[in-house]
Amino acid sequence: MNKLNAPRWNLDSIFSSIESPEYKSALDNYKTGMEKLENLIKTSSRFNFCFWLKGFLDAKKGVLELSQSLGAYAYIIYSVDTTNTAFLNNISLIDELALRLKKIDIDFKTILVKNSKKLDEFFERFPEYRGHRFLIEEEIAESKHKMSAKEENLAGSLQRTGGDAWDRLHEQIISNLKDADGKTFNELRNDAYSADSKLRKSSYEKELLLLKQNEIAFAACLNNLKGETLTLNKQRKWKKPVDRTLFSSRMDKKTLNALIKAIEKSLPEWRKYFNAKADFLRKNNLTASTPKYINGKAEKGLAFYDLFAPMEVLEQDKTKNENSLLSKKWTFEEAENYVIERYSSFSENMGNFAKKVFQNNWIDAEVRPGKVGGAYDEDFALGHQSRIMTNFTGSFSDIVTLAHEIGHAYHFSCLKGKSVDFFSYPMTLAETASTFAETIVKQDMLKKCGEKDRLQLLDLDLQDVSQVLVDILCRFYFEKKVFEERAKGELNAQDFCRIMREAQEKSYGKGLNSERHEYMWAVKSHYYSTGLDFYNFPYAFGQLFAVALYQRYLKEGKSFAETYKQILSLTGSMNCEELCKKAGFDITSIDFWKSGIEFYSSRISEFIELCKGKSTAVTVKAGSSPKTVYESTPAEKTETPAKTEKPAKKMGLLQRAEILNKKN
Numbered sequence: 001m002n003k004l005n006a007p008r009w010n011l012d013s014i015f016s017s018i019e020s021p022e023y024k025s026a027l028d029n030y031k032t033g034m035e036k037l038e039n040l041i042k043t044s045s046r047f048n049f050c051f052w053l054k055g056f057l058d059a060k061k062g063v064l065e066l067s068q069s070l071g072a073y074a075y076i077i078y079s080v081d082t083t084n085t086a087f088l089n090n091i092s093l094i095d096e097l098a099l100r101l102k103k104i105d106i107d108f109k110t111i112l113v114k115n116s117k118k119l120d121e122f123f124e125r126f127p128e129y130r131g132h133r134f135l136i137e138e139e140i141a142e143s144k145h146k147m148s149a150k151e152e153n154l155a156g157s158l159q160r161t162g163g164d165a166w167d168r169l170h171e172q173i174i175s176n177l178k179d180a181d182g183k184t185f186n187e188l189r190n191d192a193y194s195a196d197s198k199l200r201k202s203s204y205e206k207e208l209l210l211l212k213q214n215e216i217a218f219a220a221c222l223n224n225l226k227g228e229t230l231t232l233n234k235q236r237k238w239k240k241p242v243d244r245t246l247f248s249s250r251m252d253k254k255t256l257n258a259l260i261k262a263i264e265k266s267l268p269e270w271r272k273y274f275n276a277k278a279d280f281l282r283k284n285n286l287t288a289s290t291p292k293y294i295n296g297k298a299e300k301g302l303a304f305y306d307l308f309a310p311m312e313v314l315e316q317d318k319t320k321n322e323n324s325l326l327s328k329k330w331t332f333e334e335a336e337n338y339v340i341e342r343y344s345s346f347s348e349n350m351g352n353f354a355k356k357v358f359q360n361n362w363i364d365a366e367v368r369p370g371k372v373g374g375a376y377d378e379d380f381a382l383g384h385q386s387r388i389m390t391n392f393t394g395s396f397s398d399i400v401t402l403a404h405e406i407g408h409a410y411h412f413s414c415l416k417g418k419s420v421d422f423f424s425y426p427m428t429l430a431e432t433a434s435t436f437a438e439t440i441v442k443q444d445m446l447k448k449c450g451e452k453d454r455l456q457l458l459d460l461d462l463q464d465v466s467q468v469l470v471d472i473l474c475r476f477y478f479e480k481k482v483f484e485e486r487a488k489g490e491l492n493a494q495d496f497c498r499i500m501r502e503a504q505e506k507s508y509g510k511g512l513n514s515e516r517h518e519y520m521w522a523v524k525s526h527y528y529s530t531g532l533d534f535y536n537f538p539y540a541f542g543q544l545f546a547v548a549l550y551q552r553y554l555k556e557g558k559s560f561a562e563t564y565k566q567i568l569s570l571t572g573s574m575n576c577e578e579l580c581k582k583a584g585f586d587i588t589s590i591d592f593w594k595s596g597i598e599f600y601s602s603r604i605s606e607f608i609e610l611c612k613g614k615s616t617a618v619t620v621k622a623g624s625s626p627k628t629v630y631e632s633t634p635a636e637k638t639e640t641p642a643k644t645e646k647p648a649k650k651m652g653l654l655q656r657a658e659i660l661n662k663k664n
Contacts, residue, residue, distance in 0.1 A: 005332045006365035006392040008080075013360075014380055014387075015073055018090050023073075026066055026382075033063035034100055041107045049115045050122040056108065057129065064420045065381040067101055070094055072378045076387055080364055080371045099156070106152050109143045116140050134574055135421055142247070145236040155232060163228045163530035166221040170528045173214055179206045189523075192308045197281075201288040204305035204517075211519040215493035218522040222496060225528055226486045241483045245534040250426045250575040251541070254588045259541060262593030263473050267509065269597075270470050271301075273462055273604045274511030278302040280611040281309055291513045301508075303515035311459045325445060326453045329394040332365060339403050342441050343410075346553070347561030353410050357388070362409070363402075365392035375401045377408035377434075381420045386412055397460070400441055407437030414568040422572035427535070429571040429579065431542030432549070436564075439550045455610045458603055465600050468543045474507035475536040478521060483533075496521045541576070544596030548585055551599060 015023040040056050047055075074094045078087040119137075123130045146152055177185035183206075191203035211218070229241060238244045246253055278301055281287040289303035330338075336358045344351025357363065362385070364371075375390035386409035392398050411433035415423055442461050449457055481499045485491060497518040504516055521527060526535040549567070553560045567583050580587045587593070 004329075004392060004394050006367070007332065007361060007363060008366050009364040009387055009389075010361035011073075011077070011387070013383060013385060014069070018074075018077070018086065026070060030063065030066040030070060030097060033059065033066060034097070034104060037063060037104050037108075041104060041111070044111050049118045050125050053112075053115075053122055054126050054129065057132070060108075061420055063101065067098065068420065068423070069380045069382040071098065072380055072387075076378050076389065079376075079389055080368075082372060083370045102156065103149075103153055106146070106149045109139050109146070110149055112136065113140055113143045131573065132419070132421060138250075145238055145244070145247075147235050151235070159228075159530060163225050166225050167525075167528045167530065170218060170221045171525065173217055174523075174525075177210045177214070179210065185210060192305055193310070195286075195310045195312045197286055197288040197306075197309070200305045200309060201303070204303075204515075208517070208519055211522045215519070215522065219491065219493040219496055221528055222482075222521065223486065223491045225530065226482055226491075229530065229533060230483065230487055241533045242480065245538075248426060249428045249538050249541075251428055251538075252575070252577055252588065255577060256537060258588055258590040259537060259544075259593050260473070260476070262590050262597060263469050263540060265590075265594065266469065266597045266601075267473075267507065267511075269601055269604055270466050271509055271511035273466065273607060274302045274307075274508070275300050276604075276608040276611045277309075277311070277459065278306065278513070280311065281306055286310075286312065289513065289515060299510075299513045301510050301513040303513055304517045305515070308463060311456050324453050325449050326396050326456055328396075330396065330399060331394065332392055335392070335399045335402055338399055339406065339441070342403065342444050343406070343437070345444070346440055347558060347564075349561065349565065350410060353413055354406055357386070357406055357409060360385075362386060363388045363390065365390050365402075367391045367393060375405050377405040377412075379409065379412040379423070381423060384413070384416050396445070400438055403441040404434045404438045407434035410437070411568050411571070414565050415572065418569070418572070425571040426576070427538035428541040428576050429545075431539060432546050432571070433568055435543055435546035436549055439546060443550075455607070458607045458610065462600065462603060462607060465543065468539050469597070470507050470511070472536045472540045474503045475524065476534065477503035477506050479527065479534055479536070482521075544593055545580065545585075545587070547596045547599050548592065549583065551595070552584070 015026070017023065036059050037056065040052070040059065044052055044056075071094050074087070074091045078084065078091055081087060119133075123133060147155065174185055179188065183203075185207065188203040188207045188210075191199050194200050194203075233241055233244060236244075242256075243253075246256060278287070278289075281302075282289075286309060287303065287306050289306060291299045291301075293299070340351055340354045340358070343354040364387070371391070372389075373391060375388070377386055377388050379386045388402075388405045388409060390398065390401055390405060392402075408430075412423070414433075442457070446454065446457055446461075478500055481503065482491065482496070485495065485499070500521045501516070501518050504512065504518075504520075508516075517523075526532045529535070549564060553564070556563075563583075567579065570579055570582065577587060585592050
């Protein structure tokens with residue numbers, strides 16, 4: 001325990017260690033279970049399909065529980081002790097076993113497709129599996145986009161020395177970049193939060209220099225990765241790369257179009273926010289930006305390195321504001337009480353769950369050497385329990401992070417009693433409960449904080465949402481254009497910079513001044529992951545869907561809690577459109593998404609007014625450097641400014657071990 005009383009977790013109810021009899025027994029059962037599945041695959045033609053399918057699904061359930069739990073355990077113990085070679089070797093072991101399970105899955109789907117006409121009979125004979133119809137039909141639909149089993153296995157093997165190798169090269173270069181003073185690339189990125197305006201600008205310039213020096217290697221990585229994706233997509237009969245992402249997101253293209261149009265229509269509002277912040281920083285000498293003059297007028301907009309600049313104005317005597325909830329140092333016990341209080345304000349059930357998380361030591365919050373940064377929630381099918389990793393430093397943003405991650409765990413708790421097959425839900429829905437919980441905390445703090453904190457808190461909230469909407473739109477534009485041009489030929493660093501400049505202009509527009517970041521394509525690690533094409537718009541979906549639920553809660557009060565729990569319990573059972581319809585929303589309509597964005601419009605207006613009228617009244621602790629807490633995309637090792645989190649649930653189960661090596 002450290003001076004903030006941040007705890008370490010207790011894992012005994014999962015496995016006490018990788019040397020424990022329970023862990024070794026689970027590994028043996030996992031291997032034995034896969035042998036049984038392999039034998040069932042080999043002998044499938046000898047049995048009546050309906051009875052065979054029931055036997056396979058029954059056996060598969062236990063194997064999936066072990067696969068998910070062993071993979072989750074392998075990662076979490078490594079994540080808090082990354083220098084432990086035994087833990088790293090254990091991840092490799094789980095990785096190998098997962099590849100074996102993946103082959104079984106490919107063979108199973110082949111049999112399933114051949115016998116698809118017999119499914120009605122199967123569901124009639126075995127009604128306990130009727131709830132699986134959506135999942136089974138989804139597997140059949142996915143099989144239409146698969147090559148032969150032999151080709152898929154070959155592609156998977158080659159990918160480890162192809163696309164995955166390009167991903168690792170990008171990761172290795174980024175993680176080893178340092179400036180002339182020995183400052184790492186990640187440290188330079190983190191300076192974007194600094195209250196020192198000169199440091200922000202200097203680190204930004206050093207970052208651009210380091211990226212430019214390595215642009216040939218980065219461009220080769222991205223060019224070949226996207227080329228590989230296009231080649232495989234063609235063989236798998238995907239018309240466009242975005243179609244594959246929409247399928248895995250369980251989302252219709254009509255919904256995506258409505259979402260994108262709504263965000264585009266909101267861009268003028270967000271540009272007002274960026275410009276108001278830029279004016280505030282200039283008036284209070286909080287920026288090192290020197291805008292250019294065009295036709296005798298200074299250009300407007302934020303410098304890219306000021307997007308996360310703290311809205312800090314110190315009083316003349318630089319005294320600490322003891323009443324500030326933002327600048328105070330919170331103990332872990334205070335954070336615990338606050339989160340439980342806010343969860344309980346929504347529902348007794350949610351509050352009791354939060355108590356369970358804290359009382360059972362499900363959280364590892366202590367900052368220590370060898371532990372990865374950021375935060376995540378990891379769920380376990382065995383025992384239906386969760387574990388949360390975070391790095392608690394006593395800031396208010398750490399409390400929001402706690403609320404966010406416990407929200408993920410609460411989501412999983414709502415699935416208790418269901419088959420492990422339903423524990424996998426798409427990226428679009430994976431952020432619902434976490435963002436909802438985060439919103440409850442932020443809105444409560446806005447009610448409680450004084451005027452001196454309100455501007456900062458509004459800025460932190462708008463920072464988060466603008467990244468999830470405006471920057472996500474920028475990423476979407478960029479990746480869409482890259483695929484279009486890569487289909488026609490090779491791309492180099494200059495091409496990627498040009499496409500990024502165009503994407504930033506379309507999304508940020510005059511919200512940014514000319515000091516932009518044309519090398520962001522070299523920073524965002526999700527561009528370099530073979531299975532994460534368009535890993536951007538699902539986050540905008542999650543943000544706005546959670547806000548829609550929150551607005552419904554404001555209208556209905558505590559009676560909404562049971563409806564909310566029911567919605568979460570169905571996230572692994574149907575597509576986005578059907579689930580949202582049950583919540584009373586038509587997400588194919590642009591009006592739905594506009595209503596979510598309008599929730600923030602009033603906050604932008606208030607922010608602008610505070611910047612105009614009360615800019616010098618904001619008091620913060622000298623030297624503080626608050627950090628944003630928006631949900632980062634998975635495996636974004638260098639994606640700071642942002643907190644790092646594990647991949648969304650859709651990537652779990654069969655794919656779990658494939659992405660373990662991408663989490664740091």
